[in-house]
Amino acid sequence: MTASTSTTEPMHLGVIGVGVVGKAHIKRLLADTSPARLVAIADADAEAATTVGADLGAPVEASVADLLARPDVDGVIIAIPSGLHADVTIAALDAGKHVLLEKPIDVTVDAADRIIAAEQRSGKTLSVVSQRRFAPENEFLHGAISSGRLGNVTAANIEIALWRTQEYYDSGAWRGTWALDGGGALMNQGVHLVDLALWLLGDVEEVYAHSGLLAHERIEVEDTITITAKFTSGALLTFLATTTAFGNLPLRVAVMGDGGAAITLSEKLTHFHSHDGQDVPEFEPADQQLGQLTDFVTAASTGTRPLVTSTQARAAVAFIEAAYTSARTGQPVRPR
Numbered sequence: 001m002t003a004s005t006s007t008t009e010p011m012h013l014g015v016i017g018v019g020v021v022g023k024a025h026i027k028r029l030l031a032d033t034s035p036a037r038l039v040a041i042a043d044a045d046a047e048a049a050t051t052v053g054a055d056l057g058a059p060v061e062a063s064v065a066d067l068l069a070r071p072d073v074d075g076v077i078i079a080i081p082s083g084l085h086a087d088v089t090i091a092a093l094d095a096g097k098h099v100l101l102e103k104p105i106d107v108t109v110d111a112a113d114r115i116i117a118a119e120q121r122s123g124k125t126l127s128v129v130s131q132r133r134f135a136p137e138n139e140f141l142h143g144a145i146s147s148g149r150l151g152n153v154t155a156a157n158i159e160i161a162l163w164r165t166q167e168y169y170d171s172g173a174w175r176g177t178w179a180l181d182g183g184g185a186l187m188n189q190g191v192h193l194v195d196l197a198l199w200l201l202g203d204v205e206e207v208y209a210h211s212g213l214l215a216h217e218r219i220e221v222e223d224t225i226t227i228t229a230k231f232t233s234g235a236l237l238t239f240l241a242t243t244t245a246f247g248n249l250p251l252r253v254a255v256m257g258d259g260g261a262a263i264t265l266s267e268k269l270t271h272f273h274s275h276d277g278q279d280v281p282e283f284e285p286a287d288q289q290l291g292q293l294t295d296f297v298t299a300a301s302t303g304t305r306p307l308v309t310s311t312q313a314r315a316a317v318a319f320i321e322a323a324y325t326s327a328r329t330g331q332p333v334r335p336r
């Protein structure tokens, strides 16, 4: 049997990891709107895979190795604990599969580099989930900055202030550990907005941070972190990530320049002011995750670059690693 990718057949995907996020990927692939076909699912916990397969009506493979050995699987979506991403992703790429990998790419720059080396030798497509880039408002903001509508960007103020209960951290042994979660409010939740910050503002020269564990217990990592950073462009950033904001606040992205300024609150553009006029399009509601899945499938089928690349996902982890080093040492740190 040959791999099924062709211009007429939808791409055939498997899902590895059937936890909270894996289930959402499975449902998306089973929906009428899916741009790809679900072939099978697998999990290190075979019983969990069997249960989820029966609940959702998805075919189940006995193991991840069995799923990766199938020639009719073109690619896989990987949704397993973050600190295990590299080994499973490398196995998938080495088996000749395209990979859509959940965020973060892994929890260290070294692990990201191992993934990127495997991606390069495989010639397959790898993208890392960062669904907020697929919100039309964020696409608009990216375009507005790139085309100079904000003038010379001078500063940004970004905030992800969520609430996570103690039960959330207690719900999986991997949560809140350095080895498998890779960090707390910044690595797990904040990585989405770190990726947005770098996408909007470019490369980072230096990071300085303070962190604390202020409203949770029995975890190794921070639940609150404040960061200041300087971009190579000269622009300055203040960034807050916390899981201690009871009731959750809207995600806030404010970008300022000498020709304009914009604010989004949980992806809604609440302020836009530009030297060339205040025109903004009508934003249609969009399914961000479906947008990213479609982008990945298109890139893998046509050999084009996905919107979120492995190098960009590595840069987000390098920023986070630098912030953690800074918080620990009290020194400013240049991301690797």
Ligand SMILES: NC(=O)c1ccc[n+]([C@@H]2O[C@H](COP(=O)([O-])OP(=O)(O)OC[C@H]3O[C@@H](n4cnc5c(N)ncnc54)[C@H](O)[C@@H]3O)[C@@H](O)[C@H]2O)c1
Residues within 6 Å of the ligand: 016, 017, 018, 019, 020, 021, 022, 042, 043, 044, 045, 048, 064, 079, 080, 081, 082, 084, 088, 102, 103, 104, 129, 130, 131, 172, 188
């Ligand atoms: N994009 C988003 O908005 C978003 C949201 C939440 C979580 N995530 C990411 O999704 C990933 C999974 O998070 P979750 O909340 O679904 O976790 P979870 O604990 O609910 O599920 C993880 C699953 O992976 C399985 N697993 C563990 N090791 C495995 C291995 N080596 N091979 C195969 N299966 C293995 C577990 O048995 C479990 O079923 C994490 O990387 C997390 O950062 C992304």
